[in-house]
Amino acid sequence: MRNLFNFIARHYFFFLFVALQVIAFAMIFQNNFYQRSAFVNSSNYIAGNIYNLRSNITNYFNLKQINEQLAHQNTVLLESIPGTFLQTDQQIFTLSDKQYRKQFSYYNAKVINNSVRNRNNYITLNKGRIHGIKPDMGVITPQGVIGIVKEVSGNFSSVISLLHSDVQISAKIKKNDQLGTILWEGYDYKKATMLYIPPHVQLSHGDTIITSGFSSIFPEGIMIGTIAEYEIKRGDNFFTIDLDLSVDFNKLNFVYVVSNIYKEELTDLENITQN
Amino acid sequence: MDLNIIRHIIRFIILIALQVVIVNQFYLGGFITPFIYPIFILLLPFSVNGSVLLLSAFAMGLSIDMFSDTMGMHTAATTFMAFMRPSIIRFVSGKTDFDAGTEPNPVNNGVVWTLIYSLILILIHHTFLFFIEAFRTDDFVHIIIRSLLSGIFSTALIMIIYLLISKKSRAAK
CATH class of the missing domain: 2.40.10.340 (Rod shape-determining protein MreC, domain 1)
Structure with a gap:
């Protein structure tokens, strides 16, 4: 036991580092999994x-x-x-x-x-x-x-x-009410992605995407963006649609x-x- | 000695304010996101106690996390960077004995030494941070490029801060 304490005391730098990392990662996981940050967030x-x-x-x-x-x-x-x-x-x-x-x-x-x-x-x-x-x-x-x-x-x-x-928003194409899901894949704050539109749907550039009203969070018909690109990736059963977001998030x-x-x-x- | 501690505390607060209010607004080409607050860890004296080094890095990261809703990410990255600092100093200068109380800066150690020392530690910090942030390895190349570009930009900003600070301390002498 004494040896153990001696060992820890001699390598305290390493053990303190490990302890602090464990605390930091505990915070990261807690925040990501439970969407909870009661104390340390910017609404404090x-x-x-x-x-x-x-x-x-x-x-x-x-x-x-x-x-x-x-x-x-x-x-x-x-x-x-x-x-x-x-x-x-x-x-x-x-x-x-x-x-x-x-x-x-x-x-x-x-x-x-x-x-x-x-x-x-x-x-x-x-x-x-x-x-x-x-x-x-x-x-x-x-x-x-x-x-x-x-x-x-x-x-x-x-x-x-x-x-x-973590955000997925239920959305639809305004002209034909086809239902899909909006998510953000990172990189560019002016773009988002829409998934789960079946391949038989007619799409064109500039089609308006609005909220579906099915999620009980947003009213129906709030603008999200317009279609910039669309394609069916190989092996997929649905369109992958790139949107131009209507909101400038930087402003x-x-x-x-x-x-x-x-x-x-x-x-x-x-x-x-x-x- | 007490005066030194007060100086570090003031530095701590000013760096957080600069990072949160000004530098966090930089968004260059969607790729470059500089962080200047790690210079606080770079500037701690050579003779700093190991637990003081780690704990102040922890406090610094936590303060930045508090302001940017990143919860633990900056804390983990900054603590890791502080953990690596003694090894990097040994690696860059090949010696361990420095005059008590001296701080790593261009006046004491030369511009080239400071540049290499800062760049390595900043790159460690940024790479660690961006990997935790993405929490996946599938866009490995993207994260590496982002870390490199941001790291170089941060180091440039940090070198400017070094010059501003060390000029003042030379005048004080």
């Missing part, structure tokens, strides 16, 4: 406030662009107001009237930290639990889908960007957090059916 108090300060300064330089985006969005909203409402009681009222019930509500938030250069990218927002943000809510801009809320603290929230290996300012009011009801029902 110090980091959140530093990012807030930085974005307060840099925002002045983007005011013109933000104004243009808001004006554009206003016109879009004026044209499509009923889009986010769920139609109910169709059979009774089809002829004379339709009844809608609100399904999605939106919170506005400001991006205070963002990255596009890693394999797994995260975004920090300046709204948190006390503003009503909860994990698993969707994040969008008028230009398109941004990501999914991962963790919230009191005043900030940490969002998994679409540019992340995020203001975003909307989407909350689905019926989310719990939907997921409970689906869990019962599947189990």
Whole structure:
């Protein structure tokens, strides 16, 4: 036993190194597998406030662009107001009237930290639990889908960007409603990949890809991107489609957090059916 | 001695701020992602105690992780780099005895020595980091190229910081 202690004491440099590596890798695995980072993530108090300060300064330089985006969005909203409402009681009222019930509500938030250069990218927002943000809510801009809320603290929230290996978004081709999955394979923040479109579907360059609305996170019809390239790889039964993302992830300012009011009801029902 | 510790702590904080607020915004051609904070480990004195070296690398990596949502990746890479530092110093200079308290920098050891020493350790750090980040080996070539280019760019930035720092300490003497 004494020898063992002596051995460890003599090689303390190596053993301390191994211990620290074990701690670091434990953190990596815990974060990757459980999407949990209760303490060390950028929605914590110090980091959140530093990012807030930085974005307060840099925002002045983007005011013109933000104004243009808001004006554009206003016109879009004026044209499509009923889009986010769920139609109910169709059979009774089809002829004379339709009844809608609100399904999605939106919170506005400001991006205070963002990255596009890693394999797994995260975004920090300046709204948190006390503003009503909860994990698993969707994040969008008028230009398109941004990501999914991962963790919230009191005043900030940490969002998994679409540019992340764990994110898969249910999407469809706008012109023919064919369902597929969007994911990001890294390398370029302007591109994404769409999978699982069967080979009989007619595709063309520039076709619009939108959210399917099946995931209960995003409303139907939120823009994702347009088709840039498509091919059937040898041995595959499906198209591999390269998309040009409609959002410039390097230039995020203001975003909307989407909350689905019926989310719990939907997921409970689906869990019962599947189990 | 106390003054030295305070100087290292100030350096620690300034480097984190520089890395998080400015350098993290660099995105050159989708490939080059420089990191300057490892210069903190490079600049620790030759005579630094082994556990101090490893623990300060751990603290540095953890602070960077906290700000970039990378959870443990920078911690692992920086600790590994600190672990390799004594061997690399032995490898580059072929000796182990240095004056107590001297720091590796171009004024003490010459520009070429510092460049080789920094480049090797930075490349170790970047390669380790990018491999953990991807967590797979199927795009081996891509990761190696990315590490090389980013490593060279980081080393260039770090050499500039060396010059700024060592000029000041020479003036102090």
